[in-house]
Amino acid sequence: MEKVAIIGVAQSKYEQNKPETFAEMVYDVTRRALEDAGITKDEVDNVVSVSSDFWDGRTISSMAIQDSACAYGKDITTVEGDGTFGCLYGMMRILSGSFGVTIVVAHHKGTESNMNGITNCAFDPLVERKLGIDAVSSAALQARRYMTKYALKEEQFALVSVKNHGNAMRNPLALFPMEITVEDVMNSRRIADPLKLLDCSPVTDGAAALVLAAERQAKKLSTRKKRVWLLGVGHCSDAYRLGDRDLADTRALKAAAKRAYAMAGIVDPLKEIDVAEVYDAFSYMEPLWLEGLGFCEDGMGCEYLERGYFNFDGKLPVNPSGGRLSANPVQVAGLAELAECVLQIRGEAGERQVGEVNVALAHGINGMCGQSHCVWILGR
């Protein structure tokens, strides 16, 4: 199979109350991603936008940004969900042989949205929605189940927040770089038991763009240093209703990871992967998903974390960017992770560079409590 490379990346600075419109944010990252790739818009023949009508408050939300994504006169389509899924569709379109250089671009303005109302609409309209359940309260249920199943403590989750906000100190794009302690997290305002304010990702505005190209074009258009290959990908969905799942069971993630590892030829993920950007919208998610990704046994994520495995200088640095806990523009999250992995592999991650990176992992989720996962392996 022909390989696909990421040859250009750009991210906005992640902020709150960004004054730019959706179109302006998209224009900015699209232009810079093309610049990063060293190509012009004329060399792009299609665009995948990642966009959500709910978050944008606008039907056909991708309509508002298509011109600024340089899609005029080109084949454009829209994936609604996490950026990792948008990248997947970009890769499919290239591998189909129909398209060459592809832009994948995502935008999000959390501060112009109503998080509770929008995520409440992801629940069953007849029964669950009436309860007022949303992304935060459902995550609290998952955190509680995870704690109960493996006898975990809130303080262990707080460690994730300490680590990732600390990592963000090295990332000039992050919204909340902070030096905090477990005590700070424990003392922060309780949002939905057992989750406190500092266990939750902030409402964020931002955008990110990737430029993808098939092997032949990638080699023509970019230098070896710029090319980062998409080596493996897998996605999988679990049951819809929270009650139909054991929320501490990561079977869908395991299936997605298995597919991605098989495609990339990864046998021992902890050994072979040098850095991971994992979806950590809530602190407990990082150890839970790391278990699903096969970096440790089920229920052992927190212990590995305590032993420093996933620290910036640990065996497997996880979320050196500061993760979603330090900036979480919802649709953009996965693309931001992929962009961070690209920078790490290129050795261009600045102060947050974790050393030499050959293989990196990015992970995004769709739906509540990680109903659906998309796992990417990237490499030189």
Next chain:
Amino acid sequence: MGKRVGIIGVGQTHHAAKRLDASGVELIAEAVTRALDDAELTIKDIDAIVIGNMDHFENINYVDMWAVDGLGAFMKPVFKVTTGGTTGTTVGACGYYHCASGLFDVVMAVGWEKNSESDTQAAIATCSNPTLERDFFAGAIGPLATEYSMYMKAYGATEEDAAIVAARDRNNALNNPYAHSRQAVTVEDVLKSPMLSYPIKFLDMCPRSDGACAVIFAVEEKAKKLCPRPAWVHASVVRHDYTHFGDLEWTFMPTLERASAEAYKLAGITNPLKEFDVAELYLPASTCGVKWMDSLWFCDHGEAPKLVRKGTFHMDGELPINPSGGVISTNPIGATALIRIGEAAWQVMGKAGARQVENVKLALATGFGGCSWSDVMILGAELP
């Protein structure tokens, strides 16, 4: 390079203004079950699923997640694509690219809509720019009325030309057991029906339907094994226009011209009127069945009314259009364009029942949506 892909199964619900007997997920399950039956497969044979609709219509966020039970997507790869009115063709194209990429062998594309539970026009109104254009271009009928008015003025097309198209599609629907609106109407009936927005009258315009459609795509090796006569995908192309309605060209359809020209090039078609055996076109109003014929390169600009009057596009004409009854007979919006692909596939597969056009070798399907998005898919009996 990519794999060749064929459609091996199609399923759709019986469409109605109100399907009170089924929830959205149940409608999806109905279409999915029928598509699996049509292809003689079980859900175990499906490697991945794509779904789409418009969030604000039924107010469901993460439709791909919500619909897992109806889709049969439990522990399967599933994701959502959405582009407004063209969602159906977008979903179909995504199913096609899933297979053509070589990442998946058998993929199901699903579109659905339960309009009886939504305020469609209010939701559509939010697609235009909130400060500049939302007040002027609210809803779907206004822009279509504007474009046909301008076409009438430019080329002497008439209200009656549109009525001929309306009567044609509505009478074709009598042969389609799945169609929502099945009534015999005359050109006279159409002209006498209530005016909605000049020159579009009630019987010129599409209804809002409840329904769903599922189309199964498979890579060449699998398709040959699983299906006696797959409908092979020869081309799938999308073009869109400017963001603001005020920037659009109104007397012809630039996006449809560009998309179809590219698709014809890919499929090696030089004389579309002659080479296609049947077309299932997304015509949201009968007026589009006049004006847009130019833009599909069936004739020169302004010549379409002549072809319409001659009956070129009737069931017994040179190129039968919309044997299914088309969009003005059935319109579950997120599924509407996918039904075009499904019906075109059935025509190629010889499975279109009473609405079958004889010996279909090449079929054209289109999608249309907000901001003049145009999608074109070409299906053929021979491998591309």
